[in-house]
Amino acid sequence: MTILVTGGAGFIGANFVLDWVAQSDEPVINLDLLTYAGNVQTLSSLEGNPQHVFQQGDIADSELVKRLLTEHQPRAVLNFAAESHVDRSIHGPEDFIQTNIVGTFRLLEEVRAYWKDLQGEAKDAFRFLHVSTDEVYGSLAADAPAFTEEHRYEPNSPYSASKAASDHLVRSYHHTYGLPVLTTNCSNNYGPYHFPEKLIPLMIVNALAGKPLPVYGDGQQIRDWLYVKDHCSAIRRVLEAGRTGEVYNVGGWNEKPNLEIVERICGLLDTLRPRADGQPYAGQIAYVTDRPGHDRRYAIDARKLERELGWKPAETFETGIRKTVEWYLDNWQWVENVQSGNYRDWVEKNYSGRSA
Structure with a gap:
């Protein structure tokens, strides 16, 4: 028994692989192209572990994917591979x-060709699990109910539009060819190994470096925050017992405006790593020009996942954000290693000229 994970060196994928190896003796084949956000250092604890087989490569490389499927005969394919940053999609959508x-x-x-040739129980048990995002649903008004699995797709950025298209492809392969698929749409993840261009790790890194903490617009954009290890447990549960062809929303039940997130991080750092001058980190907050087409609010209704599969997040935002800040403080070498020249160039490109 083996699974194939794509994008398993990225933030969510790597956390999933690490948790999988820690909780299961089933081998995992890890296919990742190692673009800017893919980082094999995240997987360093698995070096020499025969349960983890890493292959650098592209999901668009049909011959490579075919070889991996044929050689390893996985019982499931989990697709985490994606370009996933809205700001990057605005600057370079291709x-x-x-x-x-x-x-x-x-x-x-x-995967369809591989599954078609499977026989008996192996064919019946096979699953293709596609990991997607709540951003495909668009933006919510302040008083609107949270996204359910029945919500209409209304993507508002090149990133969310491309993910919406991938979701539709996955759905069509189930209805047209019978491929046994599962789709999960998650809210904003946070936690260990998050690439430091995203909000939470960027605020931690900038705060400790004495740099401004850039907050888009008025900072009142609301997101539902999901601790990454909770997300991984939800994916394992959907893979185990989800109904084929179904979509499951995964959320943390933690709607928070961005400004509150930044202020909470500042408060934790004030306690855990006080500034040398004794001043609060919140003094570094700097409001900057909002990004184009910035969605105002996302919120996930995860009751279907709880009702059908018995899943609920284990972490509150208070416990999860503290674990996250402590992880970055304890793993600063990882942070320094991922802040390459390409990362610095990107931050300069995205935030230059935004001062409000």
Whole structure:
């Protein structure tokens, strides 16, 4: 018994692989292209572990995917591979089209051919699990109910549009070809190994470096925050017992405005790593020009997942954010290693000229 994970060196994928190896003796084949957000250092604890087989490569490389499927005969494929940062999609949407749409299509084609040739119980038990985002649903008004699995798709960025397209492809392969698929749409993840261009790790890194803490617009954009290890446990549960063809929303039941998140991080750092001058980190907050088309609110209704599969998040935001800040303080070498020249160039490109 083996699973194939794509994008398993990225933030969510790597956390999933680490948790999988810690909780199961089933081997995992890890396919990742190692773009800017993929980092094999995250998987360093698995070096030499025969349960983890890493293969650098692209999900759009049909021959490579075919070889991995044929050689390892996985019982499931879990697709985490995606370009996933809205700001990057605004500056350069083509990579998102190629990976999230073309790549997903080519992966589906190879998985469909592989599944078609399976026999008996192996064919019946096979699953393709596609990991997606709540951003495909668009933006919510302040008083609107949270996204359910029945909510209409209304993507508002090149990133969310490309993920919406991939979701539709996955759905179509189930209805057209019978491929046994599962789709999860998650809210904003946070936790260990998060690439430091995203809100929470960026605030931690900038605060400790004495840099401004850039807050878009008025900072009142609301997100539902999901601790990454809770997300991984939800995916394991959906893989185990989810109904094929179904979509499951995964959320943390933690709606918070961005400004509150930043202030909470500042408060934790004031306690855990006080500034040398004794001043609060909140003094570094700097409001900057909002990004184009910034969705105002996301919120996930995860009751279907709880009702059908008995899953609920284990962490509150208070416990999860403290664990996250402590992890970054304890793993500063990882943070320094991922802040390459490419990362610094990106931060400069995205935030230069935004001062409000």
